[in-house]
Amino acid sequence: GESVGLHLPTLSVQEGDNSIINCAYSNSASDYFIWYKQESGKGPQFIIDIRSNMDKRQGQRVTVLLNKTVKHLSLQIAATQPGDSAVYFCAERGSSNTGKLIFGQGTTLQVKP
């Protein structure tokens, strides 16, 4: 689950379209997953979380899907807005009971007006 590389994948969408951001996680024992949004110069901001005993969770305009078979997580954003432009990270909590999160590489979302 460590980030690699210097160039984040970029997803460019038109305002009003739906966005899907994907993430592959590394630890099959991870029991909890979170999506964070990070705007330039700011710390990561919580978007939505999901436990490993679920495969789907919905929030306001956002949905997280979890596929444990292939260790894949996705974030769907409905009716994407310019304010959604940011870097999005998935994070997993492994077997540690400290709550330590391991972050993925991140995806840059660009919303075109």
Place this chain on the structure above:
Amino acid sequence: GAGVSQSPRYKVAKRGQDVALRCDPISGHVSLFWYQQALGQGPEFLTYFQNEAQLDKSGLPSDRFFAERPEGSVSTLKIQRTQQEDSAVYLCASSLPVRGAGELFFGEGSRLTVL
């Protein structure tokens, strides 16, 4: 304050200098984490405190890195004899629960540039 507060927001150090970065977590939060975020990458775990006890320091990259939280509230991350590869944003996060699916609340980070 309402959120996690970090200071300084920006720090420029000459190679070999010592630096100290401060984190004020949300009041009452038991758990405190330090992460390092290099440019263009996701945050990397450094260390974890439960109250004043440092329970996990497996992510500290070398013995030049030291963290403390003596009274279980404010925490300080100290980097001795800084090197250029230490340049990064250092993020502090806190959460209320000891265990469980507690959301981590992040500060805005301290950006360290080592010349």
